[in-house]
Amino acid sequence: MAILGAGVMGEALLAGILQARPASGLLVGEKRADRAAELTERYGVEVVGNAEAVKRAGTVLLVVKPQDVGPLLDEVAASARQGQLFVSLAAGITTAFIEARLPDGVAVVRAMPNTPALVGEGMAAISPGTHSGEEQLSEAEELLRSTGRVVRVAEKQQDAVTAISGSGPAYVFYVVEAMIEAGVHLGLPRPTATELVVQTLSGSAKLLRETGEHPTVLRERVTSPGGTTAAALRRLDDGKVRADFLAAAEAARDRSRALSSGEPA
Ligand SMILES: NC(=O)C1=CN([C@@H]2O[C@H](COP(=O)(O)OP(=O)(O)OC[C@H]3O[C@@H](n4cnc5c(N)ncnc54)[C@H](OP(=O)(O)O)[C@@H]3O)[C@@H](O)[C@H]2O)C=CC1
Numbered sequence: 001m002a003i004l005g006a007g008v009m010g011e012a013l014l015a016g017i018l019q020a021r022p023a024s025g026l027l028v029g030e031k032r033a034d035r036a037a038e039l040t041e042r043y044g045v046e047v048v049g050n051a052e053a054v055k056r057a058g059t060v061l062l063v064v065k066p067q068d069v070g071p072l073l074d075e076v077a078a079s080a081r082q083g084q085l086f087v088s089l090a091a092g093i094t095t096a097f098i099e100a101r102l103p104d105g106v107a108v109v110r111a112m113p114n115t116p117a118l119v120g121e122g123m124a125a126i127s128p129g130t131h132s133g134e135e136q137l138s139e140a141e142e143l144l145r146s147t148g149r150v151v152r153v154a155e156k157q158q159d160a161v162t163a164i165s166g167s168g169p170a171y172v173f174y175v176v177e178a179m180i181e182a183g184v185h186l187g188l189p190r191p192t193a194t195e196l197v198v199q200t201l202s203g204s205a206k207l208l209r210e211t212g213e214h215p216t217v218l219r220e221r222v223t224s225p226g227g228t229t230a231a232a233l234r235r236l237d238d239g240k241v242r243a244d245f246l247a248a249a250e251a252a253r254d255r256s257r258a259l260s261s262g263e264p265a
């Protein structure tokens with residue numbers, strides 16, 4: 001297997017995959033020498049040129065920025081062959097875009113992961129391209145399962161997936177930052193505010209997962225009549241926070257769509 005592009009997401013995947021399988025047989029394509037040395041030292045993986053990685057691998061993961069996918073495929077297309085599987089993790093890039101740049105019969109799967117993959121708690125969605133069947137989808141699924149959960153979706157839903165779970169960790173961290181600042185504003189020492197917020201987030205996530213209760217029910221249980229939570233939630237509703245989440249997700253989905261046509265930021 002080869003991972004081309006070992007930045008934030010590539011490294012998160014690498015770390016997750018290495019929990020499930022040995023470093024031997026795992027190739028990384030990385031153009032910066034200092035980064036290559038760092039990855040070899042940290043993970044014991046072999047770092048080689050992109051074309052060599054594609055020649056030697058059965059499965060190739062594309063984890064470069066969306067705007068780098070086209071040039072990267074131009075670089076490696078001559079080394080690709082029928083029977084290989086390319087899994088692209090790039091936001092917005094369609095399987096058709098990739099298939100058009102590779103030899104006929106190369107299977108392509110589009111995946112959208114997220115950074116909690118680094119700690120084995122990722123969420124990824126996968127979709128098949130034209131030449132991918134059950135075998136290739138299962139292979140991509142198994143690969144990503146070593147980094148967390150995996151669902152299958154139609155490719156037309158991938159821009160929405162990107163807006164929700166791909167970018168989602170950033171929204172959560174944004175809320176965490178805001179809650180910590182709020183605690184400091186109310187006079188709590190920063191380390192105390194941070195511990196209160198991080199454990200509240202972690203505990204709430206566990207409660208959601210383990211009880212299977214609807215979030216509305218769990219929120220209602222916190223909201224005592226005439227109490228503190230009702231006072232706070234009223235301010236969030238006044239601030240149209242819920243509507244802003246919808247608008248934010250629409251903006252992310254639209255940006256994902258635009259990335260496929262190479263539209264600049
Ligand atoms: N970060 C995230 O949360 C998520 C990211 N993704 C997707 O993952 C992809 C990577 O994102 P992210 O990790 O954040 O970005 P990064 O910029 O951190 O990583 C991209 C990496 O690719 C390297 N690279 C660029 N061109 C080449 C090349 N020709 N050959 C080998 N390596 C190359 C870059 O090196 P250099 O810096 O030297 O240019 C960099 O290390 C994107 O397509 C993004 O849409 C998907 C889901 C979540």
Ligand SMILES: O=C(O)[C@@H]1CCC=N1
Nearest residue numbers: 091162165166167168
């Ligand atoms: O911000 C981005 O474009 C990438 C895709 C999803 C999360 N990060």
